[in-house]
Amino acid sequence: MVAAALEPKAVAGVELNGSLGSLKEIIERDATVDQMPEAFCFGLLEQFDVKQLAALAAPRPVVFRQPTDRAKKELAGLKAWYAMLGVEFEPLSSDN
Numbered sequence: 001m002v003a004a005a006l007e008p009k010a011v012a013g014v015e016l017n018g019s020l021g022s023l024k025e026i027i028e029r030d031a032t033v034d035q036m037p038e039a040f041c042f043g044l045l046e047q048f049d050v051k052q053l054a055a056l057a058a059p060r061p062v063v064f065r066q067p068t069d070r071a072k073k074e075l076a077g078l079k080a081w082y083a084m085l086g087v088e089f090e091p092l093s094s095d096n
Helices: 002-006 024-028 050-057 069-074 078-084
Strands: 014-017 062-065
Touching: 002 050, 050 062, 050 069, 050 078
Parallel strands: 014 062
Antiparallel strands: none
């Protein structure tokens, strides 16, 4: 999502499967860098969480496939964000 936000011409959209609803889940799970190395980006959570990163990539599509209940809760409001940008789009998908 960071790459999509920074490089709009290079990244047309993002599709996430089994994504975290929040970077806080890494802390709550007491995960280690050995378990989830892709999730450890020093200082990222201080400024952004998953919802804000998805919003930065909009209006390009950011799709969360089969979101968890936590993701549905944390990412509520993204559809309205897209609508505010003039795009009818549902980021939370139950499709496979």
